[in-house]
Amino acid sequence: MNTSRKPGGHAATTSAADREVVVALDVGGSGMKCALVRRDGTVTHTEHHLTGAARGPAAVIDTILDVAEALADTARREGLAPVALGLAVPGVIDEAQGVAIWSANIGFRDVPLRKLAAARLGMPAALGHDVRVGGLAEARLGAGRxxxxxxxxxxxxxxxxxxxxxxxxxxxxxxxxxxxxxxxxxxxxxxxxxxxxxxxxxxxxxxxxxxxxxxxxxxxxxxxxxxxxxxxxxxxxxxxxxxxxxxxxxxxxxxxxxxxxxxxxxxxxxxxxxxxxxxxxxxxxxxxxxxxxxxxxxxxxxxxxxLGAEAGCLGAALLALDDLEKP
Amino acid sequence: MNTSRKPGGHAATTSAADREVVVALDVGGSGMKCALVRRDGTVTHTEHHLTGAARGPAAVIDTILDVAEALADTARREGLAPVALGLAVPGVIDEAQGVAIWSANIGFRDVPLRKLAAARLGMPAALGHDVRVGGLAEARLGAGRxxxxxxxxxxxxxxxxxxxxxxxxxxxxxxxxxxxxxxxxxxxxxxxxxxxxxxxxxxxxxxxxxxxxxxxxxxxxxxxxxxxxxxxxxxxxxxxxxxxxxxxxxxxxxxxxxxxxxxxxxxxxxxxxxxxxxxxxxxxxxxxxxxxxxxxxxxxxxxxxxLGAEAGCLGAALLALDDLEKP
Incomplete structure (x- = not known):
């Protein structure tokens, strides 16, 4: 943001920041809502995939990582710059450690999703609880703003x-x-x-x-x-x-x-x-x-x-952006 | 604290900090517990006064201010340096504004206690809720530490x-x-x-x-x-x-x-x-x-x-010390 104050640099810098998006996934028991979200909360792209929880947690993890990677590629093809990944999942989530401790409807047990996702996509990742990130989005951008x-x-x-x-x-x-x-x-x-x-x-x-x-x-x-x-x-x-x-x-x-x-x-x-x-x-x-x-x-x-059904994706994106701004 | 790193300045600075105390009052419906509390949580002096709530809120406010001022004087006579006042009262308390909004057993209604106390004692004051400051003390210094x-x-x-x-x-x-x-x-x-x-x-x-x-x-x-x-x-x-x-x-x-x-x-x-x-x-x-x-x-x-009965005074002191350290 500081660079936008440089003489003559304003337009170029704003444009670069405008191209930055977060890859956001809100993983539920039956479906995954997915989005590309700009820093200002604008959603530029959405997708929906089946979770396929009946296949077991390992297969769900593979699908999450595949979908996230494909979304990052989609962003790049559209001239956008994916800077981080935000993931929301249900259950008991240790957000500080980035671990899905327990999830009844997906079968996660102590899955280090943040680490797995960051390694696969080569960018910072954040993991949040579906309702908590939904609340985050409603509180910051929605009905509670x-x-x-x-x-x-x-x-x-x-x-x-x-x-x-x-x-x-x-x-x-x-x-x-x-x-x-x-x-x-x-x-x-x-x-x-x-x-x-x-x-x-x-x-x-x-x-x-x-x-x-x-x-x-x-x-x-x-x-x-x-x-x-x-x-x-x-x-x-x-x-x-x-x-x-x-x-x-x-x-x-x-x-x-x-x-x-x-x-x-x-x-x-x-x-x-x-x-x-x-x-x-x-x-x-x-x-x-x-x-x-x-x-x-x-x-x-x-x-x-x-915010409707997109609250989870928006909140996952906010969580990822918050992490980027931490010192 | 930084000054303690100066060569030769360590002993003198520590000694000055050791002399600093917070004047702490925990005002209840029947009695006021009062203490002088060092920065490290050590209580150097305690007193107990009757609240006299039946006299009405204005009289209770006078008593609070009189007792606090006398405690600050007691501290000075003992070679201590009172640096702040911490007050705990029951009811609905706006800690950010320093206002006792409502207290059934003392009759407070929108009393700007922090401002009144700071003006009377000529030092920073903090106002807290009795149970919240008790919890603060137990969490930091007591059973929850x-x-x-x-x-x-x-x-x-x-x-x-x-x-x-x-x-x-x-x-x-x-x-x-x-x-x-x-x-x-x-x-x-x-x-x-x-x-x-x-x-x-x-x-x-x-x-x-x-x-x-x-x-x-x-x-x-x-x-x-x-x-x-x-x-x-x-x-x-x-x-x-x-x-x-x-x-x-x-x-x-x-x-x-x-x-x-x-x-x-x-x-x-x-x-x-x-x-x-x-x-x-x-x-x-x-x-x-x-x-x-x-x-x-x-x-x-x-x-x-x-921490027993002193938890309220300790917590009020912690609140005042926290405020001193805010930028």
Missing amino acids: SARHVLFVAIGTGIAAAHVIDGAAAAGAHGAAGELGHVLVRPGGPRCGCGRDGCLEAVASASAVARRYAELASTAPDAPEASAAEVATRAAAGDPLAQQVWTDAVEALADGLATGQALFDVEAVVLGGGLARAGAQLLDPLRAALHDRMTFHREPRLVPAA | SARHVLFVAIGTGIAAAHVIDGAAAAGAHGAAGELGHVLVRPGGPRCGCGRDGCLEAVASASAVARRYAELASTAPDAPEASAAEVATRAAAGDPLAQQVWTDAVEALADGLATGQALFDVEAVVLGGGLARAGAQLLDPLRAALHDRMTFHREPRLVPAA
Whole structure:
């Protein structure tokens, strides 16, 4: 940046910086979202690949490295200069060491992904947790960009959160912070995938909403199998079973968010993930239920995520750019 | 510190630094703990004063300033050089602005304590939240000193926590972070002072334990009024009502700590406050109950606080010293 102040050097330097991109991959259980991201957060290219998790973790690692290398080549062919790689994966991630410690849906166990990627691509790499980098992107570039203290909450198959202060997401001592889905909200309630009863995720995730509606509705003659989005739509249309399941989920989410606010005291809660696409059907009653629970707390703004499916790639790119700027 | 490297200057400089002390006050609802604290954390002098909260906030502010000024004079008479003032108060504290925003038991409302104290004493002042500075001290000098990620939990009349990462306590966007006492653990449970039902504080604080035991035992002929410590002792002696109340409190605390660990992912949980003085009667069953709740979590070490009643003064002093070192 300093060089841009040199007389006559401004245009050339800006142009070189404009050509710099980060290769970004957001690896999920079923698919990989991939992008080339400029320093200013502009996405110049996107791709989507299948993760193929059933092939086992070694094959997934090969695919990640192949796709990343091909993306870097694509960038170069387009006259861009790939300067770093940003990778986001789910599970327990040690961001400082660049190691995927544990990932249930991909099968990673202590995989030194950052080192592997840096060696393969010959450029600096950063490894982040999918929800934490999504939160990073929403906090810096998306719905939380005016706030210094943001809680990003992703509600999909599971529920997880990222607590972002001044643009940095807290990872915890072992890369496992932000597990809002495993906050106890209903003691003795539905069994959670983690093995405990009554976790928020067991009541209010998209899969829990669909499952609970199927359970309740199975006594009805037509035994419908509805997704969480369909449950929301049916609830809005007046289906009493759907209303019960949806209200239970909203109340449980409000309990979980109130617990989060008691501990984190943020300015803004940004809701992302599949269930958040229910929009006002979720946000309006959730905002009211959260408001009811605020006693001593300062009430946070509750807003929908703004970056959509690209948040993970943008966040992985931000993480890689942050690392480049470290002394 | 740099000057200590000058030839011949080492002894004199060290001696000057040795004479530097911070005037530290930890203001509670009933009493003020006061100390002179060296840069290395050594306490050279302690005092105790009554807060006199019933006199109203203006009188308490006067007392704080009078006591602080007298402590600075005491330091000078003893050949010490007071370099800063550290103040800890309960409630909602804006540490960045140095303002006590709200304190139920002292009656503070938007009191610019840092500015008032700095003007009166003619030296830099820092204002902190009592539990957060206690956590700061335990994390840096006490039971959490080997850990980078610490949750300090104070269990007394209420329950509050401080999340300390790398020696800094998270204050939140509005100075209200760490309210572990208001995490929901028993929906529909006992009414909390905050107005909600089933908060951790309503089941497991020292006052809740004493109150619940009194409620249960009031049907017995001798209707005992026991403190939480006495309930713990009676539980250990085989009193079934005391055992029930104590077990309920331990189970609720374990639920609250498991929620904290899911969100914060710390290495060590440091237990302080009056109830923690129950020692093994609390720690042993709580450690077992927390262990039972750890599924995906990394289990934190659960350890008793090490600094005792001086933690607040030490933390207030650390906060003031941190401010001195800021550029």
